[in-house]
Amino acid sequence: MIKLLIVDDEPYTVDGLYDMLSEIEEFPLELYTATSAKDAIGRLTRTRMDIVISDIQMPGMDGLELQRWIASRWPRCKVIFLTGYGHIQYAQQAIRGGGVDYILKTEGDEAIVRSVRAAIEAIREEAENDRFLLRAKTQLQHALPVLRKEWFYELTDPKTGAHAPSPAKLEQLRSDLSAEEPALLVGGRVDRWREDDGFAEQALLMYAIQNISEEYLSQVRLLPILLEGGEFAWLIQPRPETDAAEADAMEPAVPDKDVWEDTLRYALATMESVQAACRDVLKLPVSLVCAGSPEPWSRMAAAYGRMKRTMILGLGSGEEMLISSCAEEESSGGSDRYRRSVAELERCLEANDEAEFRRVAEDVFRGLPNRFGLYAQAYFSVAVLLLEQQNKLEAHLDEPSTSASVQELQSLLDLSAHRSKEEALRALLSTAEKLFARRKSMQDERTHRVIGKLNHYIRDHLSEDLSLDTLADLVFMNASYLSNLYKQYTGKNISDTITEQRIEKAKELLLHTPYKIHEVAERMGFGTAAYFTRYFKRHVGVTPQEFRG
Incomplete structure (x- = not known):
């Protein structure tokens, strides 16, 4: 979906x-x-735009200044200027500044359509560019990603406790992060590999994801880390606003609240761009979860634990999630002792890939030599992993486990209860099957609560701001991910739900109250009676006055 922002200080032009x-x-x-450059910047700080159609002559900040701001923040955004001023100097300034077109308002709708079509074609050409994969090949043999991965695992190990890295360590990692400042943690996961991707192809694609993140997050300080099992992490800090000479003379300072809020908005909006690039260029579904706020280095292990659990619980289908804030921290148990020995099975559990879990588990047991010690080790590794995942689910249930489930878990840890290796494998797979089913049920329940909360809020706030950004903030999600989730589970767009409820409420007010047309328009959140009339007629077929009779 291409996002397009219309900017003009004349409301009737915007509506048209x-x-x-x-x-x-x-x-x-x-x-x-x-309706102003200031309003446009507020929107652009929250949502990445692909195309901006803007007037040049506006009060306060004009369109050319807005274009320069967009170029510094969203360099891939295409800007089309629409104005009533035909002077050649405006066109020259617009094109020099990076605008893709300059259209006079007198040229009509067809010129605007042609320009938008050209901008969309340019965006698609850029998306098809394979420079991410080409750059990735030159990095595959470098040792730096391994150093970063090992350092990150040490940083987020809850047993050792995290400490701020030394400047020398950050320099070794080739990072411009500051040890004096907190950092924002974002975690990611490849939800599903392409069918024919082997180990080498997967490694190459992970480097490509890193290159994409570095390009899209160029406006902040970023340390990307490639982890195991198709996972990765970002550590983000704002870029200092002082120049190099001032930076040499000043001590490191913690960014103020406004700078962090701006950085957080930028990171959340960019997460969507990275996810779209992975989908369109690499053909990979990727989920991203943000910790929600910057954390000191000493609390990074706890933030990473929350992020991992949020990723595991998920919402909807569990693919291509965009979550802006993690759930509250829960006890992680002893998962670290088994993660490396059963990494592939754990990845299958976290990705809700039941078929692959069954295949890998069967391969493990089929390939065991005839040695009881190795058989017992393999069995208990899988059993403990299932128990750990079950405990994580139990921590989020509203009711205690049944006696039957407790008995099943107890028998799972009794190796002697299984008379053969095949029977033991069937017990493990049966437990895994129930675990997948319970997780799917929990995801559906959590999604149902989110949808219910949104519908209730919409019903009670029909006269207020019901923009996608406002609703996304209400449930701590990315706006585009929320829109897709709502459509997936209700079969309709959020905007259609809002339209239906506003129209039904407007009908009720027209038939059963003495309110005038402009009063109904105001109560339904429409700016003017004229706009309400056009809107009502488009959806009902008659004007409000005709409907009232």
Whole structure:
């Protein structure tokens, strides 16, 4: 979906462009509006835009200044200028600044459509560029990713306790992070590899994901770390605003609250771009989870634990998740003792890949030599992993385990209860099957609660701001991921739900109250009676006055 922002200080121009573009089925557009450059910047800090159509002459900050701000923050965004001023110097300044087109308002809708089409084609060409994979090949043999991975595992080991890294260590890791400042943790996971990808291809794709993240997060200080089992992590800090000379003369300082809030908004918006690039360029579904706030180095292990558990519990199908804040920390148990020995099975559990779990478990037991010690070791490794995952689920249930489930778990740890290796394997697979089913049930229940909360909020706030960003903030999710999740579980768009409820409420007010048309429009959150009339007629077929009779 291409995101397009319309910016003009004349509301009727904004409404006209919105209506015109929304009716063109050729373009997969998600439209946003702003009536000033300041409003546009507020929107752009929260949501990545692919295209901006902007007037040049506006009060306060003009369109050219807005373009320069966009270029510094979202360099891939295409800017189209639409103005009533035909002077050649405006066109020259717009093109020099990186604008993709300059259109006079008198040229009509067709010129705007042509320009939007050209911008979309340019975006698609960039998405198909394979530079990420080409750059990845030169990095595959480097030792730096291994050093970063081992350092990160040490940093997030709850047994040892984390300490701020020394400047020398950060230099060794080739990182510009500051040991004096907290860092924002974002975790990621490849949800599903492509069918024919072997180990070498998977390693190459992980480097490609790192290159994508480095390019899209170029406006902040970033340390990307490639982990095991298709996982990765980012540590993020704001870039200092002082120049190099001042930086040499000043002591490191902790960024203020506003800088961190801006950095957090930027990171959350960029997560969506990275996920889209992985999907479109690499053909990989990737989930991303943000810790939600910067953490001191001493609490990084706890933040990583929360992030991992949030990723495991998930929402919806558990694929291509975008979660902006982690759940509260729960006890992680003794998972670290077994992670490395059963890493592939654990990855299958976390990715909800039941078929692959069964295949790997069967391969493990089929390949065991005829030695009881190795058989017992393999059995208990899988059994303890299943027990650990079961405990994580139990910690989030509202009711205690049944006596039957407790008895099943107790028998799972009794190796002598199984008369053969095949019977033992069947017991493990039966427990795993029930674990997958319970997790799916929990995900569906959590998703149902989220959808219910949204629907309740919409019903009670029809006259207020019901933008996708507002609703996403309500449930701590990325706006686009929430939109997809809602459509997946209800079969309709959030905007359609809002439209239906506003129209039904408007009908009720028109038929059963003495409110005038403009009063109904105000109560339903419409800016003007004229806009309400157009909106009502488009969805009902008659004007509000005709409906009232």
